[in-house]
Amino acid sequence: MKKIFLIILNLGILCQIVLSQNFDKNKLDDYFDALESNNKFMGGVAVSQNGEIIYSKSLGFSNYEKKLKASESTKYGIGSISKTFTAVLVLKGVEEKRINLNQTINKFFPTIENSNKITIEDLLYHRSGIHNFTDDKDYLTWNTHPKTEKEMVTIISNKGSDFEPNSKSQYSNSNYILLSYILEKSYQESYRKLLKEYITDPIGLKNTYFGETVNNPTKKCNSYRYSETWELIPQTDISVPMGAGGIVSTSTDLVKFSNALFGGRLLKDGSLKKMMTIKENFGIGLFQIPFYNKIGYGHTGGIDGFTSFFSHFSDGDISYALISNGTNYSNNDISIAVLSAVYNKPYDIPTFSTIEVKxxxxxxxxxxxxxxxxxxxxxxxxxxxxxxxxxxxxxxxxxxxxxxxxxxxxxxxxxxxxxxxxxxxxxxxxxxxxxxxxx
The missing domain is CATH 2.40.128.50 (Lipocalin)
Structure with missing residues (x-):
């Protein structure tokens, strides 16, 4: 949910690429071995082609203090990729006529500025003008404490509006937290149950769920920042991010989700097309992901040291996911390397050397x-x-x-x-x- 300074996603330049049917998995293993041995990355990646996993890799520790190695079933916070799941649930609600995209949100949240002008579609496209509360300096002073819906809505309401609704697009976690509450009110069910009923159970995601509270981390792995060694990071209470950043998953499950979404198994064609319709760089729970002359669709995520990325490219039917509980390297560069391997493009195995200073x-x-x-x-x-x-x-x-x-x-x-x-x-x-x- 938190943004990292000046991260730029630029996966390549325009030129012709050819999908590698039998890419060099050993070189990709060597690439990740270099990252792992130099404390640059802990986590997992997975790639599928035509719905079948063709590469997966787990690195580092799920619990560094106990030296518990990560595995394919290790579960990570996926941060803002949760928004893609939430977008699917909202559009499912539209298909079932429980939700109207043109409805203004004053019925649900009358205390929010401009609520009589902001539509549910504005929330989905980040066009509401509602301030992104995670940008505020005081956020890290309270994010580890449980919050009720009333408390979260008050926090969001108190931050006010940054611009006139539907006048432009600007990323705000507040939008998708409010969408989580709208889902719960529209279905009279918890977000956790809706995720399970409409997404994870139907497509068989056994390691994906709405996460735990910080006081009950029985399933999700720990997350870390690197400062001479891996240091444990405090966890945001799950009641804060809701469907904006509260889902837990694995790289292979994210690939399966990607395949199901873009394979038409979760939404009708019209709903999926609307998700992929871009307004000022934003789709509904999706971004466009460029790689050479290909345009994929996906999302990035980050919360409490967890980082994530998933994308789907229709050309070659490729889905790719990265998920991490500790990164000391550019996830963008890692993604370039993996996709380059899959599409038979050149990439280098990194070398690391440092100079000692006083x-x-x-x-x-x-x-x-x-x-x-x-x-x-x-x-x-x-x-x-x-x-x-x-x-x-x-x-x-x-x-x-x-x-x-x-x-x-x-x-x-x-x-x-x-x-x-x-x-x-x-x-x-x-x-x-x-x-x-x-x-």
């Missing part, structure tokens, strides 16, 4: 940097022998030294090149370069 060596980089190219400042501090970067309004992240005056943050594909004598820094990400100057 704390005093980092002092010349410290300060606040501004750029005329980006509307933000980046503050560089240090934690003993590590540089720490923090962009305006974003969480801080550690930088790893790679060579003289050069540092990186693999998870977001960020490289920072410093010129201390000129008080300059170049930020590189996603093919872009941005010049910063120390204030």
């Amino acid at each position: 704390s005093e060596d980092l002092d010349k980089y410290l300060g606040i940097y501004s750029s005329s190219q980006l509307p933000m400042k980046i503050t560089i501090t240090k934690d003993n022998i590590r540089l720490i970067a923090q962009a305006t309004g974003q969480s801080s992240f550690p930088l790893e030294v790679t060579e003289k005056d050069e540092f990186k943050f693999d998870q977001a594909g960020i490289i920072m090149e410093f010129n201390p004598s000129e008080k300059k820094m170049i930020l590189k990400q996603g093919g872009g370069q941005f010049l910063f100057t120390k204030d």
Whole structure:
């Protein structure tokens, strides 16, 4: 549910690709072995073709403290991929005439600003204007505590509106939390039961369910951030994210869900077509995913150190899913590698090397940097022998030294090149370069 600084999903350029019928699985194994042995990734990936799993891999630990190895059945929080499931449930409700997309939400939530103008379809397309409460600084002070529907609606109502309904699209977790409550009111059933009745049971997802509370983590694995070692991350109480980010699953189950959704087993053709209709970069619970000359559909997710990604490409009938409980590398780069292997495109096995530095060596980089190219400042501090970067309004992240005056943050594909004598820094990400100057 939380956004990561400047992540850019850019899976390739336009050119002709040919699906590899017998791709090099050994090379892909070597790729993941390199990540695992260098503490870059813990989790799992799966790929299917024509509905059959053709590759799966599990890495790292489900419980690092007890050294419990992850397996294909290890269950992870999938974060915002939950929104795709919620979108399916809402459109199912439309098919059953329990929900009307054109209905305004004032009947359900009269205290929300502009509720008499916001439709259920606006919520689905992130066009409501309702503020995204997870962007607020106080969010991490209360997210681990249980919340009632009334409390969550009050929190969302108090944040107000960011723009006029249906005037533009802007991602907001608040939309899909409200959709979860609308589902429960429309069916007089819990979100958990609706997920089981309409999705997981009919298509046989044995390891997918609405998650546990933080006080009862009996099934979901732990999640971690890497800082010299894997460190446990506190878990958001399941009552907070609801259908915006509260589902637990596996990479193979996500692939099965993808195949069922795009194979027409969950929704009627018209409903699926509407899900895939894009308005200002957003479908209904879906994004477009480019890879070379192919356009797939899928979603990303992130909550409490868990990260996830799934996509479906109709050309070759390929579904792919990544799910992680600890990443110290770019999930985008991992996805590029997996899809490149499947579609017989070149990719490299990463190599990792670091340079040892002393704390005093980092002092010349410290300060606040501004750029005329980006509307933000980046503050560089240090934690003993590590540089720490923090962009305006974003969480801080550690930088790893790679060579003289050069540092990186693999998870977001960020490289920072410093010129201390000129008080300059170049930020590189996603093919872009941005010049910063120390204030």
